[in-house]
Amino acid sequence: MKFDIRYFDPVFLDEVSEIENRSFSVPWSKTSFEDSLKNPLIDFYVAVTESEEGKTSVAGYILTLTVSPECEILNIAVSPEFRRKGIAEGLLNFVFEKAAEKRCDTLMLEVRESNFAARSLYEKLGFYAVGRRKGYYTNPIEDAILMDKSLS
Numbered sequence: 817m818k819f820d821i822r823y824f825d826p827v828f829l830d831e832v833s834e835i836e837n838r839s840f841s842v843p844w845s846k847t848s849f850e851d852s853l854k855n856p857l858i859d860f861y862v863a864v865t866e867s868e869e870g871k872t873s874v875a876g877y878i879l880t881l882t883v884s885p886e887c888e889i890l891n892i893a894v895s896p897e898f899r900r901k902g903i904a905e906g907l908l909n910f911v912f913e914k915a916a917e918k919r920c921d922t923l924m925l926e927v928r929e930s931n932f933a934a935r936s937l938y939e940k941l942g943f944y945a946v947g948r949r950k951g952y953y954t955n956p957i958e959d960a961i962l963m964d965k966s967l968s
């Protein structure tokens with residue numbers, strides 16, 4: 817499906833927050849998203865689609881924290897209506913390019929052990945499990961699987 821990737825703008829905040837609330841049992845608050853904008857090490861991108869009538873909607877988003885040579889995926893979600901259309905894959909491929917431009921050699925992330933969709937996505941794109949953080953997540957309590965991807 818066709819979408820543009822843009823740098824986050826506050827006009828997108830309500831839509832991002834709605835996707836976040838529909839995607840996670842412990843969602844980030846609007847303030848967390850706003851605070852991320854104050855951190856120069858964080859990049860925040862949104863995938864924007866346009867309907868035939870010309871109405872734009874946020875379909876998904878991704879936030880990364882870059883401390884070269886490492887880049888961490890802090891958050892990624894796609895609106896339930898737009899899932900399984902390649903949007904997360906597009907956002908991640910975009911971030912891989914940006915990370916390479918910033919001379920990163922490793923991408924890192926954490927994922928709930930039971931999050932089959934996300935783990936399948938990451939494995940498809942070359943991430944592999946490198947560790948586990950016991951009881952890292954709440955609601956419900958669950959381990960995090962730590963995954964890395966090498967860019968070199």
Ligand SMILES: CC(C)(COP(=O)(O)OP(=O)(O)OC[C@H]1O[C@@H](n2cnc3c(N)ncnc32)[C@H](O)[C@@H]1OP(=O)(O)O)[C@@H](O)C(=O)NCCC(=O)NCCS
Pocket residue numbers: 839840892893894895898899900901902903904905906926927928931932933934936937938940
């Ligand atoms: C995980 C998530 C971001 C995937 O977004 P998406 O845009 O639907 O993913 P894509 O369409 O780009 O899928 C790319 C690949 O990921 C895998 N994948 C994605 N969703 C999947 C699912 N529900 N079941 C199995 N594999 C899945 C597949 O390999 C897929 O490739 P394919 O469609 O060619 O089979 C989305 O389900 C989501 O927002 N989930 C809630 C938030 C979340 O869990 N974020 C990750 C936190 S670590």
